[in-house]
Amino acid sequence: MLAFTNADEKQSPTVIGAGCKIHGDIKSDLTVQIHGTVRGDITASVVVIGRGGHVIGDIFTDTLFLHGDLSGSATVDTANIFGNARMSGTLTYKTLNITNNTELECKLAKRKDKQDE
Secondary structure, eight states, X not given: OOOOOOTTOOOOOEEEOTTOEEESOEEOSSXXXXXXXXXXXXXXXXXXXXXXXXXXXXXXXXXXXXXXXXXXXXXXXXXXXXXXXXXXXXXXXXXXXXXXXXXXXXXXXEOOOGXXX
16 A cells, blocks of 8 residues: 655655666755665755665755765765765764764865854
8 A cells, every 4th residue: 555645744755765766956844765876966854865875966954864875975964874884075064973884985074153163
């Protein structure tokens, strides 16, 4: 059975399933989950790149959960990078959480709030 979001439910995430390939930018006020491949920029409140997920582009989000691959830059408030995750590009963050076995080949840049300057 398929599940659909009704007009009263405005919290459903955008999910790019395994095997799906998207060419283009994604913009959402909510969560975007990537389990397939996206070639384009992603702007969302929360971005989850699952194991097997691959993004080629830039990410702009409050919270990033990276389990898969990111080839591009990410500008985030909080980055959660998990084992087996891979990233190249620049990660600009306020808070960074990294678990073991992560393959980061990126530049790390700590974001500063205006009050910190």
